[in-house]
Amino acid sequence: MAVAPLVVTIGDPNGIGIEIISKAWMQRDLNNLPVFFLLGNVKTIEHYLKSTGIAVPFLEIASPADAANVFSKALPVLSLEGSNSVAEEIILSIRRGTEYCLSGEASALVTNPIQKKRLYDTGFSFPGHTEYLASLTGVTDQAVMMLACRELKVIPATIHVPLNKVPALLSADLLTHVISTAHRDLNYRFGIANPRIVVAGLNPHAGEDGSIGTEEVDIISPAIKNLQQSGMDVKGPFPADSLFHKAARGKYDAAICMYHDQALISIKTIDFDGGVNITLGLPIIRTSPDHGTAEDIHGKGIANPTSLIEAMKIAAEIASIAND
Ligand SMILES: NC(=O)c1ccc[n+]([C@@H]2O[C@H](COP(=O)([O-])OP(=O)(O)OC[C@H]3O[C@@H](n4cnc5c(N)ncnc54)[C@H](O)[C@@H]3O)[C@@H](O)[C@H]2O)c1
Numbered sequence: 001m002a003v004a005p006l007v008v009t010i011g012d013p014n015g016i017g018i019e020i021i022s023k024a025w026m027q028r029d030l031n032n033l034p035v036f037f038l039l040g041n042v043k044t045i046e047h048y049l050k051s052t053g054i055a056v057p058f059l060e061i062a063s064p065a066d067a068a069n070v071f072s073k074a075l076p077v078l079s080l081e082g083s084n085s086v087a088e089e090i091i092l093s094i095r096r097g098t099e100y101c102l103s104g105e106a107s108a109l110v111t112n113p114i115q116k117k118r119l120y121d122t123g124f125s126f127p128g129h130t131e132y133l134a135s136l137t138g139v140t141d142q143a144v145m146m147l148a149c150r151e152l153k154v155i156p157a158t159i160h161v162p163l164n165k166v167p168a169l170l171s172a173d174l175l176t177h178v179i180s181t182a183h184r185d186l187n188y189r190f191g192i193a194n195p196r197i198v199v200a201g202l203n204p205h206a207g208e209d210g211s212i213g214t215e216e217v218d219i220i221s222p223a224i225k226n227l228q229q230s231g232m233d234v235k236g237p238f239p240a241d242s243l244f245h246k247a248a249r250g251k252y253d254a255a256i257c258m259y260h261d262q263a264l265i266s267i268k269t270i271d272f273d274g275g276v277n278i279t280l281g282l283p284i285i286r287t288s289p290d291h292g293t294a295e296d297i298h299g300k301g302i303a304n305p306t307s308l309i310e311a312m313k314i315a316a317e318i319a320s321i322a323n324d
């Protein structure tokens, strides 16, 4: 049976999404990319390409199944009608792409970056794709964000929340959920038989036995002990500042972090171009480049497509594991 194509959302047209998917298509053979199609309003895409001078051939398709027929000649575009604004188009692209994955017409969802505030301003009530996709796919527990490059996988336990709210949001239940989801998906989605997971502390020096903060003693250690008793290879809490150097990285498969920047600074520093965002705990496969909309370079023709290309490769790898 033919493998279903990847569906790539339009992301924010004021950013670099259409540029990087065009470049990814142009480099498809070099990178041995699977068939993919772009989901967005064809007029938006036409306007973007004309105004930025990107010369990529594209062809409209009527359904995901047509992508394979045109992929060698042009970037397949499945046009989305029915949106009245850019924000509606961005959201519709994510929703329709998810539906194609749920129906099996697409093998995985690869999302182009969104400018979150633009969506919040129109009443979009989800912090980001991660939470929106959980809602669209009927997942009632918190979906889990993982960023991965070839050398490191990091998972923030709390995501898009103000830093001063993090301590109150941390609980043994939350950590148990995040670590168990990571453990299950590292096994089931990535084929790691017995994932080695480490957990960062929240405070400097992981709290120094309760003298520089008590979250490690009160919340993080008890959650780790419970998970160890259930047989998982989970260790910590470790001081976050020394968890990401080369030798430390070699000792684990994934690091659980307490907040967004603790996790993402490490990976975006080690491999900004090759980092990929993967949502765990969903019934569909979703990946995304690790970078944002990069509006400061919109239309300049200098956007690097590597992270999107890696996101496509990882999505295809996970889909092939799921099909085995
Ligand atoms: N997956 C997503 O939807 C996602 C991820 C991260 C950030 N964002 C959103 O993106 C917006 C901008 O965020 P930011 O400024 O913090 O980060 P950013 O990643 O958009 O940009 C940071 C810097 O890196 C550069 N850069 C990013 N990607 C690049 C690429 N492919 N090639 C060359 N240079 C690149 C930018 O030009 C900028 O100088 C925010 O609204 C944020 O919410 C979305």
Ligand SMILES: N[C@H](C(=O)O)[C@H](O)COP(=O)(O)O
Residues within 6 Å of the ligand: 127, 128, 129, 130, 131, 260, 264, 277, 288, 289, 290, 291, 292
């Ligand atoms: N925090 C992510 C990053 O900086 O890469 C990003 O905003 C993506 O979040 P969603 O996948 O939930 O949109």
